[in-house]
Amino acid sequence: xxxxxxxxxxxxxxxxxxxxxxxxxxxxxxxxxxxxxxxxxxxxxxxxxxxxxxxxxxxxxxxxxxxxxxxxxxxxxxxxxxxxxxxxxxxxxxxxxxxxxxxxxxxxxxxxxxxxxxxxxxxxxxxxxxxxxxxxxxxxxxxxxxxxxxxxxxxxxxxxxxxxxxxxxxxxxxxxxxxxxxxxxxxxxxxxxxxxxxxxxxxxxxxxxxxxxxxxxxxxxxxxxxxxxxxxxxxxxxxxxxxxxxxxxxxxxxxxxxxxxxxxxxxxxxxxxxxxxxxxxxxxxxxxxxxxxxxxxxxxxxxxxxxxxxxxxxxxxxxxxxxxxxxxxxxxxxxxxxxxxxxxxxxxxxxxxxxxxxxxxxxxxxxxxxxxxxx
Amino acid sequence: xxxxxxxxxxxxxxxxxxxxxxxxxxxxxxxxxxxxxxxxxxxxxxxxxxxxxxxxxxxxxxxxxxxxxxxxxxxxxxxxxxxxxxxxxxxxxxxxxxxxxxxxxxxxxxxxxxxxxxxxxxxxxxxxxxxxxxxxxxxxxxxxxxxxxxxxxxxxxxxxxxxxxxxxxxxxxxxxxxxxxxxxxxxxxxxxxxxxxxxxxxxxxxxxxxxxxxxxxxxxxxxxxxxxxxxxxxxxxxxxxxxxxxxxxxxxxxxxxxxxxxxxxxxxxxxxxxxxxxxxxxxxxxxxxxxxxxxxxxxxxxxxxxxxxxxxxxxxxxxxxxxxxxxxxxxxxxxxxxxxxxxxxxxxxxxxxxxxxxxxxxxxxxxxxxxxxxx
Numbered sequence: 001x002x003x004x005x006x007x008x009x010x011x012x013x014x015x016x017x018x019x020x021x022x023x024x025x026x027x028x029x030x031x032x033x034x035x036x037x038x039x040x041x042x043x044x045x046x047x048x049x050x051x052x053x054x055x056x057x058x059x060x061x062x063x064x065x066x067x068x069x070x071x072x073x074x075x076x077x078x079x080x081x082x083x084x085x086x087x088x089x090x091x092x093x094x095x096x097x098x099x100x101x102x103x104x105x106x107x108x109x110x111x112x113x114x115x116x117x118x119x120x121x122x123x124x125x126x127x128x129x130x131x132x133x134x135x136x137x138x139x140x141x142x143x144x145x146x147x148x149x150x151x152x153x154x155x156x157x158x159x160x161x162x163x164x165x166x167x168x169x170x171x172x173x174x175x176x177x178x179x180x181x182x183x184x185x186x187x188x189x190x191x192x193x194x195x196x197x198x199x200x201x202x203x204x205x206x207x208x209x210x211x212x213x214x215x216x217x218x219x220x221x222x223x224x225x226x227x228x229x230x231x232x233x234x235x236x237x238x239x240x241x242x243x244x245x246x247x248x249x250x251x252x253x254x255x256x257x258x259x260x261x262x263x264x265x266x267x268x269x270x271x272x273x274x275x276x277x278x279x280x281x282x283x284x285x286x287x288x289x290x291x292x293x294x295x296x297x298x299x300x301x302x303x304x305x306x307x308x309x310x311x312x313x314x315x316x317x318x319x320x321x322x323x324x325x326x327x328x329x330x331x332x333x334x335x336x337x338x339x340x341x342x343x344x345x346x347x348x349x350x351x352x353x354x355x356x357x358x359x360x361x362x363x364x365x366x367x368x369x370x371x372x373x374x375x
Numbered sequence: 376x377x378x379x380x381x382x383x384x385x386x387x388x389x390x391x392x393x394x395x396x397x398x399x400x401x402x403x404x405x406x407x408x409x410x411x412x413x414x415x416x417x418x419x420x421x422x423x424x425x426x427x428x429x430x431x432x433x434x435x436x437x438x439x440x441x442x443x444x445x446x447x448x449x450x451x452x453x454x455x456x457x458x459x460x461x462x463x464x465x466x467x468x469x470x471x472x473x474x475x476x477x478x479x480x481x482x483x484x485x486x487x488x489x490x491x492x493x494x495x496x497x498x499x500x501x502x503x504x505x506x507x508x509x510x511x512x513x514x515x516x517x518x519x520x521x522x523x524x525x526x527x528x529x530x531x532x533x534x535x536x537x538x539x540x541x542x543x544x545x546x547x548x549x550x551x552x553x554x555x556x557x558x559x560x561x562x563x564x565x566x567x568x569x570x571x572x573x574x575x576x577x578x579x580x581x582x583x584x585x586x587x588x589x590x591x592x593x594x595x596x597x598x599x600x601x602x603x604x605x606x607x608x609x610x611x612x613x614x615x616x617x618x619x620x621x622x623x624x625x626x627x628x629x630x631x632x633x634x635x636x637x638x639x640x641x642x643x644x645x646x647x648x649x650x651x652x653x654x655x656x657x658x659x660x661x662x663x664x665x666x667x668x669x670x671x672x673x674x675x676x677x678x679x680x681x682x683x684x685x686x687x688x689x690x691x692x693x694x695x696x697x698x699x700x701x702x703x704x705x706x707x708x709x710x711x712x713x714x715x716x717x718x719x720x721x722x723x724x725x726x727x728x729x730x731x732x733x734x735x736x737x738x739x740x741x742x743x744x745x746x747x748x749x750x
Contacts, residue, residue: 045699049706052691054426074699078675082693090691300453316427316465318457324420324449331424331709 005215007147007188009035009247009268016359020239020266023356026247028094028146029186030086033061035247035268036352038259038345039096041276044069045079045089047342048276049335052091057312058339059346062094062146064271067139068103072122072129076142084144096271097145099136099178099192101152102220102251113153115170133177141184149218150178152192157225164196172208179212190216190249197230199237206241216247219267223252231258235265242266256285256348257368263352264361275341282326284337285344289374291319293337298323311343380590382522382563384410384622384643391734395614395641398731401622403469403521404561405461408436410622410643411727413634413720414471416651418444420454420464422717423651424710427466432687433714434721437469437521439646442514443478447497447504451517459519471646472520474511474553474567476527477595477626488528490545508552516559524593525553527567532600539571547583554587565591565624572605574612581616591622594642598627606633610640617641631660631723632743638727639736650716657701659712660719664749666694668712673698686718 006029013023024035040047040055043066047055055063065085070076082088085095101118104110109121117132133151140148151174153167171194182189191214195202209217219238222231235250242248249269250262259270275285282293286306291298293305304314305322313322313336325333348368355361381404388398401408415422415430418441422430430438440460445451457463460470479485484496492507508526515523526549528542546569557564566589570577584592594613597606610625617623624644625637634645650660657668661681666673668680679689680697688697688711700708723743730736 044703044705045696046705046707049710051429051687051707051710053687073703074674074695078695078699081675081677082695088693088696090696299449300456302456312426312428318463320449320453320457321420321463321465324453328419328448330419330421331706332421332426334706335424335426335710 004185005188006184006186007215009216009245011245013357015356015361017356017361019264019361021263021356021361022266022268023353024247024268026268028062028188030092030094030146031061033094033269034353036259036263036349036356037062037269038349039064039269039271040342041066041271041273042089042091044073045085047338048280049331049338050342052089054335054339055091055342056093058342059350060093060342062096063091065089065095065097065143065145066103067097067100067136067143068107068131070143071100071131071139072124076139080142080144084142086144094147095143095145096147097140097143097149098251099140099149099151100131101136101149101192102154104131105154106224115173133174134181137178137181137189141182141187145187147216148182148187148189150175150189150192152194152220154194154221154224155196157197157221159196161196161198161201164194164198164201168194168201168205172205175209175212188215190214190218192218192220192251193238194221196221197226197234199233202234202237203241206238210241210243214246216249217242218249218251220251222250223254223272228258228261232261232265235262235267239266255372256345257365257372259345259348260352260361260365260368263356264365275345276338279337279341280334282333282337285341287371289371293319293323293326299327305340306344309340309343309347311340313340313343379560380563381559381561382590384591384620386620388732390731390736392731392736394639394736396638396731396736397641397643398728399622399643401643403437403563405467405469405521406436408469408644409728411634411638411724411731412437412644413724414439414644414646415717416441416646416648417464417466419448420445420460422713423655424706424713425717427464429710429714430466430717431468433717434725435468435717437471438466440464440470440472440518440520441478442472442475442511442518443483443506445518446475446514447499451514455517455519459517461519469522470518470520471522472515472518472524473626474515474524474526475506476511476524476567477529479506480529481599490548508549509556512553512556512564516557516562520562522591523557523562523564525550525564525567527569527595529569529596529599530571532572532596534571536571536573536576539569539573539576543569543576543580547580550584550587554589563590565589565593567593567595567626568613569596571596572601572609574608577609577612578616581613585616585618589621591624592617593624593626595626597625598629598647603633603636607636607640610637610642614641630747631720632740632747634720634723635727635736635740635743638731639740650720651713654712654716655709657708657712660716662746664746668694668698668701674702680715681719684715684718684722686715688715688718
C-alpha cells in the first residue's frame with residue numbers, strides 16, 4: 001500500500017485459529033470500514049426503501065453503487081454536478097462502485113464484445129451504448145466512489161477453458177487500461193480476478209493482477225451458478241496466493257453460510273442482493289431460519305420478526321403488524337423488511353468479527369450450516 | 376371538562392386580534408398536542424411510507440387511524456391483543472380514530488342504512504358487515520385511541536333540507552347511543568356536528584350536541600364538495616355558538632389556505648389526506664407553491680424541494696435526486712415526498728400558532744391565498 005493511498009488496510013487480529021480469517025480496518029476518504037464487511041447494494045443510488053439514516057442504523061459502514069445503472073440513469077454528469085454519488089444520495093459513508101462489467105455481461109441486452117469494449121442496449125429504453133475500460137473508470141471517477149473496480153469480462157460458470165482463457169486475457173488487458181486511465185487521489189482502484197472454476201487459471205490470473213500492484217483484489221466470476229464446493233475450492237486456492245496485506249473482496253456472495261465460508265478463506269468484503277431482494281419477497285432472516293411473512297400463520301403472531309434482534313423493527317413491530325402491512329400493500333412493509341434483513345446480515349458480520357478474535361468461527365459456521373438446511 | 380377526563384384542553388393565547396383564533400394545548404393519555412394541530416392520516420395503521428420515527432420528525436404530535444379500514448383488516452381483535460393501535464403501529468403519541476361513519480357512507484359499497492345502523496360490503500372482499508354506534512365505539516375502544524369519534528351519518532354536500540333533517544336526527548340519536556356505549560377513562564369521545572350547508576340546521580344540531588356535553592366537537596359534513604364560501608360561512612356560524620373552552624375539530628380539511636381560514640374561525644384540529652395523497656402523485660408543497668416532481672425540468676435541478684424547509688429531505692436531497700428516484704420507481708421517493716409534505720404542513724401549523732400570538736394571522740392568510748392562486 002502506498003503511504004499516500006486513498007484507501008489503506010490494516011489487519012487488526014487474526015485470532016488464535018491460524019487460519020486465513022482476519023479482522024481488519026479499511027480506511028477510506030469517507031470513513032472506516034471494520035472488516036470482514038458486508039456491503040448492501042444500492043443499485044440506483046438508494047438501498048431500496050431505506051433513508052441514509054436507516055441504512056446507517058442497519059450497521060452498514062459502506063454501500064455499493066452500480067455504474068451501469070447510474071450511467072444510464074440519471075447519468076454520471078448530473079451526479080458529478082452534485083459533487084459525486086455521496087452528495088447525490090445523501091450517504092456520507094464509504095461507497096464502492098462496480099465497473100459495469102458484470103451488469104453489461106449478465107443483465108443488458110448484449111450486442112457485441114471486442115477487445116476494445118462492449119456495445120450494449122439499455123434495459124430502460126433500448127438505446128445503444130458502448131462501455132470501455134476508460135469510460136468505466138471515467139464514470140466511476142465522476143461518481144466519486146471511495147473504491148472503484150476494474151472493467152472486466154465476467155464469463156458464465158459453465159464457460160469452457162478456452163473461453164475463460166480468452167476473457168482472462170481481455171480482463172488483464174482491460175485492468176492495465178483501467179490503471180492507466182485512473183487518475184484520482186481520493187479513490188482506490190481494485191483489480192478483479194477471473195479464471196472460472198479452473199484452479200490453475202485462477203492462479204495465473206491472480207498473479208497477472210498481483211504484478212500490477214492493485215491496492216485491493218476482488219474475486220469475480222463466482223456466485224454465477226457454480227456449486228458451493230467449486231466456490232470454496234477456488235477460494236482455498238486464492239487464499240494461498242493473494243497478498244496478505246491487501247483487502248480481498250468476494251463479489252456477489254452471498255448467503256450467511258457462504259459469507260462465513262468466505263471469511264474462513266481470508267475474504268474481507270462481500271456484497272449481495274439477497275437480503276434486499278428477499279425483503280421484497282417478504283422473506284426475512286431470523287435466528288430460527290428464514291420466514292416468509294406472507295404465510296397466514298403470521299397474521300396473528302405477536303412476536304417480533306426475531307427476538308434476538310436489536311433493530312428498531314424488532315423492538316417496535318410484531319409479525320402480525322408487518323403481515324398486515326404486507327397484505328394491505330403498505331410501502332412501510334418494504335422498508336421494515338429491508339431494514340431487518342440488512343440488520344440481520346450486519347449482526348452476523350459483528351458476530352463473525354468477534355468469532356475470529358475468539359477463535360470460535362467454526363462454531364458460527366456450524367450454526368449457519370444448520371440454519372441454512374432449515375431454510 | 377370533567378377534572379378526571381382523559382383529555383383536557385387549555386387555551387394558551389388568543390393573541391391581540393380578538394378574533395376566534397386561539398393557541399391551545401390538548402392533553403391526552405399519550406401526550407400533549409399544541410393546537411391548532413394538523414393530524415396526518417394513518418388509514419391502515421401507518422402513515423404511508425413513514426416509520427413512526429420519521430412521522431415524529433415531521434413535527435406531527437397526533438395521527439389518525441381509520442376505524443372502517445382497521446376493523447376490516449387486520450380486525451380490531453388482533454389490535455386489541457397488541458394492547459391497542461399505539462403498540463400495533465409503534466406510534467407512542469396521541470391517536471384519534473374516526474368512527475367509520477364517513478368511510479361507510481362515502482367509500483364502502485353501501486347496502487342499507489336504517490335507524491339502527493348501516494349494512495355495507497367490504498371494499499376488500501365484498502363480505503357483508505354491519506356497523507352500529509355501539510360497535511363503532513367498541514372497535515374504537517379496542518383500538519385504544521386517545522380520542523374516539525361518534526358514529527354519524529354524513530350526507531353529501533348537495534343533500535336536500537329534508538334529507539339533512541333526517542340524517543341530523545339520526546346522528547343525534549346515534550351520538551346519544553355512542554355516549555351510552557362509551558366506557559373508558561383513557562379515551563375521550565367527541566361529538567360530530569352535521570346540518571349540511573343550512574345555517575339554522577347547523578345551529579340546531581350544534582345545540583343538540585352541546586346539550587350532551589361532549590369533551591370536544593367535530594364539524595362533519597364539510598370538505599365533501601361544497602364551495603369555499605359555504606364552508607367559511609358555516610364555520611362563522613359555528614364559531615359563535617360552540618363552547619369556547621372545548622376543542623373544535625374540522626374533519627377532512629384541507630388545503631393550507633383552508634387551514635388558515637378555519638383557524639381564524641376558532642378551529643383547533645384538522646386532518647386531511649392532501650399532503651400524503653399529493654406525495655403519492657409526486658406533488659410537493661413549497662414556499663413557491665406546488666411543484667410536480669415528475670416534470671422534466673427537475674431532472675437536473677440541484678436545489679432542494681424547498682430551500683426554506685428544515686426537514687431532512689431538504690437538507691440532504693436535491694430535486695434532481697428525487698426526480699431520479701421517481702423515474703427509477705424507487706420506493707424511497709414516496710417516503711421522501713410524504714415526509715416533505717407533512718413537514719410543510721407542520722411548519723405551517725407552527726407559523727400559524729406563532730401568528731396567532733403575534734397577531735399576524737391575516738398576513739399569513741394573504742400569503743397562502745397568493746400561493747394557492749399560484750398553484
